Amino acid sequence: MFKEIFENLRQVRPLVHCITNYVTVVDVANAVLACGASPIMADDSGEVEEITSICTSLVINIGTLSKRTVPSMLLAGKQANALSHPVVLDPVGVGASAFRTQTAFDLLNNVRFSVIRGNSSEIKTLLRQDASTQGVDADIKDSIHEDNIDQYVALAQEVSKRYHAIVAITGAIDIVADDNQAYIIRNGHPLMSKITGSGCMLSGILGGFIGANPANILTAVAAGVATMGLSGEIAHEKMLQFDGGTSTYRTFLIDAISNMNETILKRGVRIELR
Amino acid sequence: MFKEIFENLRQVRPLVHCITNYVTVVDVANAVLACGASPIMADDSGEVEEITSICTSLVINIGTLSKRTVPSMLLAGKQANALSHPVVLDPVGVGASAFRTQTAFDLLNNVRFSVIRGNSSEIKTLLRQDASTQGVDADIKDSIHEDNIDQYVALAQEVSKRYHAIVAITGAIDIVADDNQAYIIRNGHPLMSKITGSGCMLSGILGGFIGANPANILTAVAAGVATMGLSGEIAHEKMLQFDGGTSTYRTFLIDAISNMNETILKRGVRIELR
C-alpha cells in the first residue's frame, strides 16, 4: 500500500519549511533529509511567508516556544493555507504552560492543519484542556495499550472532526485517524523515548511525506508513522550488535530512516485499518 | 557510596528544567535522558515559572546568553527557590564579556544555587573577577594538577562559602566541595575537551542527580561528576576499538552515561574525600 507514497517522495523531493524548537532541530533536519525530502528552517516574521511560499509543506512545532516566533507561526501557517500547502502541527508540551496551550489554540483557530501529531497527553489537551501534561512526555496514565485502543481511536477521531485534520497519536501503539477510519500501527521501540526528538523528527518527516502526497494524506501519514516505528526497531537490533547505548541508538534510528523504502517497510510493518 | 544515589534516580525519574545554550542543547537533553532523568527546555519569560513549577530541578547555563533569556533565568530561579527545587548554575564563559559576568553576578545575587559547576577559570572569575577566561575553555594557566590541588580545593571552598552552594570545578582533575569537605575525582579523558558540550552535559546531568537526591547534594554531585568522568574513559576505549574520531567519541560518551550504574561506577571511580 505504500509503494506510491515512496515513489512520490523520491520524485517530488519536497521542500519542507520547519518552524521548530532549537533542541531537536538538527535531528529534525537530518531526519527530513533521510526520508528523501529537504528541510529549510526559518522562523523570523520578516521572511517566513516568503520561505513558506517556495516550499511544499510546513511543519509547526511549539517546543521551546518564544514570543518572537508565535507571530511567525501564524504568518507562515496562513500563507501555507493561502497556497494550499499541507501543514503539520506538533503541539509539544501543550498543557504544560498557559503560554503553550494558548498558542496551540491560537494556531488551531487561525490555521487549517492537515495533520496534528502528538503524544496521547498532548492530543487529549487539544480536546479537553484537562489532561495532565508532565513536561514533554506523555503522562503514564495516558499510555495507549491493547485494552484502551478503542478509547484512543475515539479521541483521535473526535480531534480529527473538530479540527478537520488527520490526527496521529504516537506512543507504544500509534493511531493515525481521520474522522471515520483509523490505522493502528504496532511498530516502534521503548528506546525511542530515551532519546530526545523522536516525536519532533516524525513531525518533520510527515511534512515530507504529505508534501509529496497531498492527495493522499491519511495513507502518507500512516506510512511516515510506520517508517519511524520500524526504524526504531531496526535501530535497536543494530544497537545490540554494537553493544551501544542511547546515542548509538539515535544514530542508527536516523540511519534506518535514510535506508527505508517500500520493500523494507512492507516486510516489517504491523498495521491494521479499523 | 553511590548506590542510594542511583536508586533514587531510577525511582524519582526527575524532570529537569533547563535554560541552556542552543549550541549543546541537544546533547544536554540526550545526556539528561541517558542518566535516567527527563529534560524540558523552556526559556520564554511567559512560561518559565510554570515550567519550573512542574519540574524537580532547574539548570541555568549562560552560554549563548541573550537579553531575551536573562529575565527568564531570574524568574525561573526565583520560582525554583520559592518551591525549594534545587538549582544548578553553569557560568559558561563568565569573564569573557561584561554581559556574561554581569549576568552571572545578577543570578548569584538573586537566586540561591544548590550547585555551581564550571571550569577553573570560570570559578575563579566568580570569586575575583580577575581570572583570564579565554572563550569557553579554561585558560591553560588555570589548569588543575597534582601540585596545585590544595589551592583549587581552597578556591572551591571559598566560592562555596560565599554562595552557600556545592561547587564543582571540572578539568583534568575534578573537585566537588562544600565549605568544609571536598571530593577529588581523578576520572575523565582529555578527549572530553575535543568535543563541545561535555561541561554543559554534566551540568544537565547534575540537575537530574540532585533532583532525585535533594537531601544529599554533595554526594549526588560527586556521583554525577564521577559518572561523566568515567563515561569519558569508557568512551575513549570504545572509540579506539572502532578506530574512530571525536564524533564517535561523543556518541560513545552519551552511550556510556546511558549504561552507567552503581556497579560500573564503583569499579571505575577514583575518588578521594579530603
Added chain:
Amino acid sequence: MFKEIFENLRQVRPLVHCITNYVTVVDVANAVLACGASPIMADDSGEVEEITSICTSLVINIGTLSKRTVPSMLLAGKQANALSHPVVLDPVGVGASAFRTQTAFDLLNNVRFSVIRGNSSEIKTLLRQDASTQGVDADIKDSIHEDNIDQYVALAQEVSKRYHAIVAITGAIDIVADDNQAYIIRNGHPLMSKITGSGCMLSGILGGFIGANPANILTAVAAGVATMGLSGEIAHEKMLQFDGGTSTYRTFLIDAISNMNETILKRGVRIELR
C-alpha cells in the same frame, strides 16, 4: 603545499567566534574543534564586540537569520575589521527571501570579508540577484560539472573582485579563487548533501584555517575545502564498512576531520591550480 597550514593550525589553536544558525550549530562547534581550533558561539549585541576581540577570527552564517542577530553580525564584523581579524561569510539561502538577500548585501557593504563560501546558487545571487535559490541547497541548474567549470571560475573571480575576498564555491566540484587564480578541488561525496550542515561546518573550519594562517588565506581556504571534501570520502568508505546510513555518515565525517593532517590530505587531495 599544506604542511605549513596544518602546522600553524596546531600551533596557534585559533579561537573562532561564530555567529551561526541554530540548526547546525552543534556540528559547527564540533567540526571547529575537530580541525584543531576552538569555537565560541555568541550572538547577543551586548557582547559580540568583546567576544570577537578575544578571538582570532569571525564566522558569520545567515541561516535561521533573525532581526535580533543582524545588528550583532554587523557589530562583530566591524569590530573584527577594526582588529584586522579575518572574517568568513556564509550566505546561507541568500535569494530565498528579501530579508536574507538584504542582510547579505548589508553585511557585504559594511564588513570586509576575507572569505565568502557558498553553493553556486548563493554565490550567483551575490553577484546578480537573479539566481534561483531554492531553500538552502543549490539549484540543480546551477550545478558545477566538468563542462562549465570555466564559467564558475569566472563567477568566483568576479565575486572575488567585487568584494575583495577569497571566494569558495562548493558543490560536486569545489572552486577556491581570488581575483586572478583559482584552485579546482575534486574531492567530496554526494552523501554530504544528505546531511544538514556540511556547508556550515566547512565555513566554521575555514574560520580556524584562516585564523591560523592570516598571511596565506587563499591556500588556507583551499586546505580547508580539501579537508572537508576528503573527509567526506573517508566517511563514505567507513560508512560502507558499518553498513550505515546518513547519521553514521555524519559521525564519520566529523571523525575524519578530527583525524586529518597534511600526510593524509596530501595522499588524497585532487587539486589543480588554474
